[in-house]
Amino acid sequence: MxxxxxxxxxxxxxxxxxxxxxxxxxxxxxxxxxxxxxxxxxxxxxxxxxSRMEFGTAGLRAAMGPGISCMNDLTIIQTTQGFCKYLEHCFGEGLKERGVVVGFDARAHPPSGGSSKRFASLAAAVFIGRGVPVHLFCDITPTPFVPFTVSHLGLCAGVMVTASHNPKQDNGYKVYWENGAQIVPPHDKGISVAIEANLEPWPESWDITCLSHSPLLKDPSQNIHTEYYRTIQQHCHHRDINKSSEVKIVHTSVHGVGHAFVQSAFKAFDLRPPYAVEEQKDPDPEFPTVKYPNPEEGEGVLTLSFALAEREGATVVLANDPDADRLAVAEKQEGGQWRVFSGNELGALLGWWVYRCWKQTNPDQSTVKSVYMLSSTVSSKILRAIALKEGFHFEETLTGFKWMGNRARELLDQNKIVLFAFEEAIAVKGGWSQTILQVKKPGVEVLGWRGYTGSAGADPYSSESFSRLSDPESVNRLSDPEPLQ
Known part of the structure; x- marks a missing residue:
């Protein structure tokens, strides 16, 4: 040198x-x-x-460290500059009128000085330097709150700094479009080209001191938390039963951001609070108790949860991934063993439950023709079988929640009712409304659903319901099954 x-x-x-x-x-x-x-x-x-990290429809995800192949201060600035330029191209002066939202999880990498919070601050500084209003969460937040904020506040876009369930050394940069869904082509290509054209940091891009005094910066936390829980309460149909439920549930946030938000979700549904796995309750970027912080790993991630459930007499275990946009569910069986449900099983059971609740509150069955459910092509076709039974619509999309989210928005714009969507990777979404759309996998909201299904008079996790609904092959063979009750 x-x-x-x-x-x-x-x-x-x-x-x-x-x-x-x-x-x-x-x-x-x-x-x-x-x-x-x-x-x-x-x-x-x-x-x-x-090679430079490739920006795709899922944004960026890579190890934290130096260089163009890694997540660090400079690549965050370069990415945000490109994203900002692309948004200016698409929205013009509307970007400065509507603004963006930025959120972050609890990941950190001390050797390189990188962390989700710092990356979010740098991203916010880039936007503010261009005169763009920024709604920056003041503290860690679940991923679903970012697209919810985009839709609720009518923003142009959102950024969430997280690597979700990846290993501890990784971080990521997810982006959401004005419809609350992750981007689809050609936006990914347009953003990628804009990043390459804006690699040199703008003079103000490194200046995070602007965050302490800029009138363009707002903290949406209090408002969004209130509105999010108010919104999910609309999907609670058995509040009186919930209040008296004696079902005991264990929850783990796997060292991520979910604990406080899940407690609030249970409260919103008038459920007794779940037992929290103490060793995994608080955010910890080292993820010290698990090899991989991914609830899809099943029993390996749930060992401490099962132990707590045995001590407390709980029969249900719920687990979020670190950014609380995925949910794993396990239930204790009659023989004492634990069953960890697959994403397809959860999709079947929750889809059945959501439709059952809708049917009970909408006795005019003429509206069923406006009802839609979605799943991706790699997922079970069980919702299609239920749709054939009940007369509502089922659509299949390409793999990824971005496709379901964008399709849901299109249907809502046509005054359709989108009740539920799921993908086999323990990711589900339900309860879209005409005015508030949140099209990211809502691990927090679904915890509330699962918390009350078992106490509301017909448990979809019972052996009878499960045998009827959870086997895609047997359901798909049914030619004229009776409607769901």
Missing amino acids: ENGLSSTGDSKLDQAINQWLQFDKNPQTVALVQGLVKDGAVGELRRCFG
Whole structure:
């Protein structure tokens, strides 16, 4: 390294490194890169600088660390500059009138100085530097609150800094469009091109001090929390039964953001609070009690939950992933063993429950022709079977909640009733309303649903209901089953 410049012998690699050192103002990542260059760690430099993270419909997701291949201060600034430019192109002056929302989870990477909170602050600073109003959550928030905020406040877009259920070293950057759904083509390509055209940080992009005094910055937390729980209360149909329910439930947030919000969701449904797994209740970016913080891993993630359930006599275990947009459910069986439900099983059971509740509160069956349910092509076709029984519509989308979210918005704009959608990766959504659309996987809301299904007179998790609904092959073979009661 001469005069502070890289000289690995690979001209393309040296160009990427030297541009990085010119742009980066984070002393920790600068020092890491300079150390790698000094040590001649060409292999590690190629890992960090070999190729830029690809921006897709799911945004970005990669390990935190230095270089264009990783999540760090500079790549967050570059990404946000590109996103901002693309939004300016799409919305014009409307972007400065409507604004954006930014949220974050609790992830952190001390070696590089990166964290979800810092990345969110930098993203907010970029937007404010361009005169764009920003609704920045003041503290950690579940992912579903960001798209809910986009829709509820009529914003142009939203950013959520999270790697969801990925390993601890990772972070991510999810974006939502004005309809509350994650982006679909061609937006991903347009944003990617805009990022490449805006790699050099704008003069104000590093200045997070603006967050302490800018009139363009607002904290939506109090308002959105109130409105979110008010909205999900609309989908509670057995409040009187909930109040007297003796069902005992254990919940784990797996070292993520979910604990306080889940407690509030249970309160909104008038349910007794779930027992919290103490060792996993508070946010911890190290995820010390699990190998992978993903509730899809099943029993490996739920060991502490099962132990607490045994001690307290609980029969249901609920688990969120770290950003609280996925939900795993387990129930104790008569023989004492625990059954962890698959995403397809949850989709079948919750879809049945949502339709049953809608049917009870809408005796005029002529409206059933306006009812829709959705699932993705990789998921069970069980909702289609139920739709054939009941006379409502079922549609299948491409894989990913972004497709279901966008299709749901289209249907709502046609005055249709979208009751429920699910994907096999323990992700579900229900209860869209005509005026408030939240089209991201709502792990917090669904916890409230599952909390009260078992106490409302007909438990979809009973052996009879389960045998009827949870086996896609047997249901799909039925030619003329009786309507659901």
